[in-house]
Amino acid sequence: MTGYALPAPSERARELHERMLRFMRERVLPAEAEYLADRTAAGPDSHTVPRVVEELKKQAKAEGLWNLFLPAESGLTQLEYAPIAELSGWSLDLAPEAINGAAPDTGNMELLHLAGTERQRTEWLRPLLDGEIRSAFAMTEPEVASSDATNIATRIERDGDSYLITGRKWWTSGAMDPRCALFIVMGKTDPAAPVHRQQTMVLVPRATPGVTVVRDRPVFGHHDQHGHAEVRFDGVRVPRSNVLGEEGGGFAAAQARLGPGRIHHCMRALGAAERALALLVRRAKDRIAFGAPLADQGVVRQQIAESRMEIEQARLLCHRACHEIDVAGNKAARTLVAMAKVAVPRVATQVIDRAIQVHGGAGVSDATPLAAMYGWHRAMRILDGPDEVHLRSIAKAELAGTPALFPGWPEV
Structure with missing residues (x-):
């Protein structure tokens, strides 16, 4: 373009x-x-x-x-x-x-x-919207590769005017927070339907009998305040009016949800990268090694320059994806969002890693926020779809496209 x-x-x-x-x-x-x-x-x-x-x-x-x-x-x-x-x-x-x-x-x-x-x-x-409660999204499962949402095994079965939900989820972010009042649960209502029409989302109040929050899963050994929980649903009964959207529309709804969610993660990751670079620069100016500030070392200057260029490039990609959402919608922007979801967390972890290296022992401890930042943004390369899934979709779109100007070399 x-x-x-x-x-x-x-x-x-x-x-x-x-x-x-x-x-x-x-x-x-x-x-x-x-x-x-x-x-x-x-x-x-x-x-x-x-x-x-x-x-x-x-x-x-x-x-x-x-x-x-x-x-x-x-x-x-x-x-x-x-x-x-x-x-x-x-x-x-x-x-x-x-x-x-x-x-x-x-x-x-x-x-x-x-x-x-x-x-x-x-x-x-x-x-x-009023900030009175919090919620959790229960999709990922330990027994299947949940990066492919069609693998979801949790069953949501009709029983009169109710649904019965049976399954096991994990990495249900937010579920450990005492203010969490609602789960949005994704499961299969019709395993015999076309592959993308088997899934449904239902609203499950946390206090519903049969919902068991088993334990929290730490990220690189760190338990955050909201948690990433393992949750069991054992014959959980909710009214059919708790279906979110339509029965069989869960896969499409998940894609609609993940579009803005992914780009919002990218926006915040840019902020983490900026903070890491600011910490790197301050440390390089203040720390003396071999008789001079670290900022005088050529290798450190290169790391600072590389970090600034990478952040600026990642920001432009993120903003272009945002604009495409604004003008054409989530579906039209999905390839750009996939690019940003791969590129921005990569940049964030690269910049944070450089800042950790310049901080030495302080960088890998709780003396700075860098170690916790690195753990979360490294996990972001898995959350909301691993890099490999996004790269697959980017390549698929590229292979299906036609260059505006095709070079005229002879065929071999």
Whole structure:
């Protein structure tokens, strides 16, 4: 494509970005020490909500920095939201939730907004939008390769006016949070149907009999506050009115949910990369080795330059994918989103890894946020579809395309 240009943000979007920048500087980053102190006092595998979280949510609401991820609520395009979400990625434990822009709630709210009935929106979407509850998305299973959603084995069977749900899920993010009130569960309602019409999503209140949250799964040994749980559904009964969308529409709904969810992860990953580069630069200036600052070493300067170039390239790809969502929709943007989902977490982990190396022992400990940042963004290369699945879809689209100008060399 030639002559491609991204539109300028609106005045309101620019003002919200400035407001978010102040919020991060004056509220979020100074609150990290209190958040970590509460987490440490509660214990490494506790999921108690630190007090500062609700304080920050109130402040964000007062600043108008609330539900900006959802165009129907905020009036922002995905492209306008991207720089704001990127700022939140500087403090992944605090900032996304503070502005009600944290996974998996954002994806779940997208689903309820797009496919929920009026009752479902009133009962579940409104409290989520208000930040009163949290939710979890139960799709991944330990027994099958869940990167292929058609493999899902959990059964959702009709029983009169109810569904009976039986299955085992894991990496159900958010399920350990004491405020988690709702699961969106994906399972098979008709194994005999065409392969992409076998799956259905249903809403399951956490308190429903038969739902057992078994345990949390740490990411590189780290238990985050919201958790990534293993969950059993043993004959869980819910009314058929709890179906989300239509029976057999689960696969399509999952794709619709994952489009914005994936690009939002990329936005936040850019923020993590920027924070890592800022830490790298500060360390390089302050640390003396062999009689001079590390910043005087050619190899360190190269690492800084490579990091800046990679971040800028990744940001352009992410923003182009956002714009394609805005103008053409999730389906049309799926290849660009796949590219961003591979490229941006790669860049984030590369930049964080360089920052860790320059920090030495401090980089691999809890003396800096780098080790935790690396663990999460390395996991992002698996979450919401592993790199290999996205590369497969990118190659498929490329093989199906036709170059605008085909070189005229002779056939061999």
